[in-house]
Amino acid sequence: MRWGLRPRGPGAAALASARNLWGPPRLPCRLGWRGTTKRLLLRSVTGASNQLPNSNSGKYRDTVLLPQTSFPMKLLGRQQPETELEIQQKCGFSELYSWQRERKVKTEFCLHDGPPYANGDPHVGHALNKILKDIANRYHMMNGSKVHFVPGWDCHGLPIEIKVLSELGSKAQSLSAVELREKARSFAKAAIEKQKSAFMRWGIMADWNNCYYTFDAKYEAKQLRIFYQMYDKGLVYRSYKPVFWSPSSSLRTALAEAELEYNPEHVSRSVYVKFPLLKPSPKLASLLDSSSPVNILVWTTQPWTIPANQAVCYMPQSKYAVVKCTSSGDLYILAADKVTSVASALETTFETVSTFSGVDLEDGTCSHPLIPDKVSPLLPANHVTMAKGTGLVHTAPAHGMEDYSVASQYNLSTDCLVDEDGIFTDVAGPELQNKAVLEEGTDVVIKMLQTAKNFLKEEKVVHSYPYDWRTKKPVIIRASKQWFVNITDIKTTAKELLKKVKFIPGSSLNAMVEMIDRRQYWPTEMTDKWSRIICQFIDKAFEQIYDLNKQVLLYVLSLFGMRGQDLNLPALVYVTGALATDLQALSLVESSALATSWSFVGLLWTYLSCCQDFSADFSSRDKIGGKNQVTGAKALAKMKVLLLKKATMENEERNKKVSGKNVEIKRTKNKGGTCGSRSRVPAPYARGESSESESLLTLLKRHFKSLTLAKQKFSQLRNTLRFLLGNVTDFNPETDSIPVKNMYVIDQYMLHLLQDLANKVTESYRRYDFGKVVRLLRAFYTRELSNFYFSIIKDRLYCENENDPKRRSCQTALVEILDVVVRSFAPILPHLAEEVFQHMPHVKEPKSVFRTGWISRSSIWKKPGLEEAVHGACAMRDSFLGSIPGKNAAEYKVIIVIEPGLLFEIIEMLQAEETSSTSQLAELMMASETTLLTQEPREMTEDVIELKGTFLINLKGGDICEESSYKVIVMPTTKEKCPRCWKYTAESSDTLCPRCAEVVSGK
Structure with missing residues (x-):
């Protein structure tokens, strides 16, 4: 085994110990050179390691000061998790939150815990969520702030209900709504306990004794009160509008946009359809031959919606053309820009008869292609595009968002011909009744078009189409009566409030604002049983919603506060006295509509703001969709920083709270303990990969696949820490420290680098760039420490006299380095930081790094001139080592010739005498002289x-x-190898070099 600079040890045993336990990894080293990066060629030094120690080496074994520490190099098997649990107990992890809350400090840091979903075992998404928050909390606590972090759980919604239904199987059919809700509540409680246990095992510092749960009775009552405040202000209303609908789900439910997956390989049966022109506009009439019939040419990917057609829309600013089909002689109207492409699709050619502006279609009408006596008006609309189709759009208000807007403007019918199962109703006619719209219903519509002779061609189109994330089947759009959130009047205010929040990454603000701009309203009602109840009173005869007077509302809210929302009883049962008389006079009954989890999470911030004097310094996007930004905008504006992170899905970038395929973290497989998981969480951010365009799971998977490399890096960190601990065992900072001005230049240089590291790490934490912290620390302990500094100082540490100022100078630097490095990674790896802290010699109580503050820095560490001295010497060292590849540097002596001037004066700082084997320059060059x-x-x-x-x-x-x-x-040395330090500075192989002789004689 070859090291760049070998530990100087006496005898085979001491040498093996030094090499195997204390030798730093030999990797390429880099140091900054005035904004550039220069490789330091730390050549492997051979020779000494290839020789057996002579017979005299053993007697000097006890005179060498090898490192001593009980801090283990690695923890094998179950040692890692067992050690972490022991550290949690010994260092008071469970009491840390309450301890820091009791401190008398001036600043407070409040982190809003957007709640994870209580729908299963802990997974990678939970790790990302909680560990990132814990890193921020621990940094601010160490930096002198009182941290406020109350964890919570979102306990309602379809994912929980679906899991309960799957576990119950056929038994679910016999359950009442209240019984099903109770099963869902029990499931959520069990999931919360599993997740909470995992979070505490990961070392998450929080107020675990006072968590909040969205199924708490008081929470539900407060949410309902806020909902009715919105209702009173006209922000919430009940209406009949088109929404995304999943006919393939057993729940037959409307879907929020976040519950959709877009399948880019969906195949639609598109058709070209003729709408016979009935009444042309005056301008258009002058261009047509009245004796020849003309047809409006329409293309659609949803043929099943044609029976519900109410109009055909055009773009007023576009050019349109009357064309004649050369094969059939028929006349068609379509966009002028689409003539060529449509003719090609229909496998024919068109001859342009005339062109006109889209506005010339105004007041025109055409005949419904399936119902000849039904008129479909030609209407202008800005949603018409020329990207695909014919430039004329079939409009079915019950089955399209833009279509509905047109219907609202022109008072068109919005009747829906499709039921909750995606089946045509009897209103659609006997031919279509009971036909599934996405299956045989489409076949029948096409056959009806062919019979009416208004069908031109069918073709398969591959395009992106929304799917139900649960069933993996396509959804439809159908109109139904729902509760909606109206944001038209508050869009401007909501966007202005959002701009006051700092977004990470900054580009996410624009994405959120665009999301708000795209929609005028959001559906907020669901048909699942396990959701939040909207307590409403409806007239049985007319289905009209009646406003509750304040007395009734307050009474209902008081019941909710005491008993929760699972009352599920007629209003007259629990409303008594004069209130009951008022309700009886109106013939009202209670109806428990259900609000989506998505819509009510937006009210979470308002709830916290009202109940907890809430003003967050930091939050993360856990459930921040467009509607949630709006409904909680006022409270959201109180947040200073919002971190947006990607959801962790197995295949798609969907929100982790509704995913059925989260990557679970199994305890039986997590034998590496918590440190491994915590060290990998910031990694994607370290490479600048936290963009909105890439799934975080992809990043995490990529990082987890490099587990071997991660273990190597983690082991290298432990080895670095062990080297630091082992070499300061006999050092007391209070009595043994050397003043900075008297320290070795290379030691001062390391303190100079250390202050720069401390400043950059602190700034990275302040900016929540935890990945940069990891990158800075890894570069420092691999390059500046292990590959450079440790290689140089071993001889001084091991072979000088114990109290020699040269050795104490080095130890002074090592103590400061150890302290800064440990505090720098403590928020990310709290278990490792506490483990190191327990092994630090001369550390006073309390024995917890988190109770002793943030990094301490000194302005006197910063000495810019040091860089020139060290970098200049390293340039010469590079030349020297590069000239003897694979050879032992200690077997050579070096003469450095510098012309008189500034460089000579700087290098002279490292060696005052002309020739030396013990100078700072000799140490840095690693030569014998x-x-x-x-x-x-x-x-x-x-x-x-x-x-x-x-x-x-x-x-x-x-x-x-x-x-x-x-x-x-460079020339070979004429000296012999010293049997104690192995430097070639002795007169003979049997005698000690002058330095070692002086040290040994003193001992």
Whole structure:
């Protein structure tokens, strides 16, 4: 085994111990050079390791100060989780939240816990959710703030109900609504306990004794009160409108947009249909031959909606054409830009008779293709595009959002011919009645078009189409009576409030604003049983909703607060006295419509704001859809930072709360403990991959697949920490520290780098860029520490006298490095940080890194001139090591020749005397002896290696700038290897070098 600089140990046992336990990994090293990156060629040093120690080496074993610590290099098998549990108990993880809440501090950090969904075992999405929040909380707590973090759970919704139904099987059919809700409640409670246990095992610091649950009676009453406040202001209303509907689901339910998956490979049966022109506009009439029939040419991918047609829409600003089919002689009207493509699709050619503007179609009408005596008006609409089709759009208001808008504007019928099962009703006529619209119903409609001679062609079209995420089958759009949230009047206010919040990433704000702009309303009612009840009173005869007077409302709300929303009783049973008389006079009954979980999560912020004096400094997008931004906009504006993270789905980027395929974290497979999971969570952000365009699961999967590499990096961190701990065992910072100005230059340089690291880490935490923290720390402990600094200082640590100022200088730097590094990763890896803290010598109570504050930095660490000295010496070191690849640097002596000037003065800081084997320059070069000259020596042997180079010195922002040349002369040493330190500085192989002789004589 070869090391760049070998531990100097006496005897085979000591050497093996030093190499195997304390030798740092030999990897390429980089140091910054004025904004650029330069590789330090840390060559492997051979020779000594290939020789057996001589007979004298054993007697010096006890004089070498090898590192000593009980901190283990690695934890195998069950050791990792067992050690973490022991640390949690010993360091008071469970008491940490209450301890920090009792501190008297000036600042408070409040993090809003957008609740996870209580629908199953803990999974990767939960880990991402909670660990990211915990990192933020722990940083702010260590940095002097009192943290407010009350965890909660969203306990309602279809995913829970579906799981309950699947477990019950056929037994579910005999359950009443209240019984099913009770089963769902029990399931949610069990899921909460599983998840809570996992969160606590992951070391999440929170107020676990006062969690909030959305099925709590007081919570439900408060939500209902807010809902009625919105109703009074006209923000919530009941109406008949088209919504996404899933006929394939056993629940026969409307779907929120977040519950849709878009299948890009869906195949639709598109058709070209003729709508005979009945009455042309005056302008159009002047262009047509009245003796020849003309047809409006329409293309649609939903033939089953044609029976519900009420109009044909056109784009007023576009050009249209009257064309003649060369094969049939028929006349058609379509967009001028689509003539060629449509003719090609119909496998014919068109001859353009005339062209006109879309506005010339105004006041025209055509005949319904299936009902000849029914008139379909030609209407202008801005949603018509020329991307596909003919530029003329068949309009069925009951089956399209834009179609419905047109119907509202022109007072068209919105009757729906399709029931909740996706079946044509009797209103559709005997030919279509009881036919499934997406199956045989489509066949029948096409045959009816053919019979009416209004069918031109059918073709298969592959395009993106919405599917029900549960059944993986296509949905339809159908009109039904629903509760809706109207945001038209509050859009502007909501968007302005959102702009006051800092979004991470910043581009997410635009995406959210665009989401709000796209819709005028959102459906907020569901047909699932396990949801939040909207307590409404409806006239049985006319299905008219009656406003509740304040007395009735307050009474109902008081019952909700005491008994929850599972009353499920007629209103007259629990409303008594004068209130009951009022209700009886109106012949009212109670109807328990159900609100979607999605719509009520938006009210969560309002609830917290009212109940907990809530003003969040930080939140994450757990359930922040468009409607939730609007309904909770006022409370959302109190948040300062909003982190948007991608949901963790197995295949699609859907919200993790409604996914049936989350990647579960099984305890039996998680033998690596918590540190492995916590260390990998920030990784996607470390590579700048937290964009909205890529599924976070893809990132996490990619990171988890590199588990071997992750273990290597984690082991390297432990080895670095072990080296630091082992070499400060005999060091007391209060009595043994060396003043910074008296420290070795290389030690001062490391403190200089350490302050820069501390500043960057702190700023990254402040900006919630936890991935950058990981990247900064990994670069520091692999490059600056393991590959560079540790290789240089081992001889000083192991072979100098215990109390020698040179050794104490190094230990002073190591103590500061250990402290900064541990505090830097503590919020991310709390278990490891506490484990290291327990092994720190001379640490006073309390023995918890989280109760001792954030990183301490000193302004005197920052010394820009140090960089020039170290970088200049490293440039010469690169030349030296590059000239002896694969050889032991200690077998050579080096002469450095620098022309008089600034560079010479800087390097002279490292070696005051002309020749030395113990100077700072010799230590950095790792040679047996270094000589510093201003002129090349007159006599040199023939086996020397001469290397030339230049180094640019740039100080004080360019005020001092000087390029100096240097020469490195390399020659074999004439000395022998010291049996104690293994440096080639002894007069013979049986005698100690002068340094070691002095140290041993003192012992």
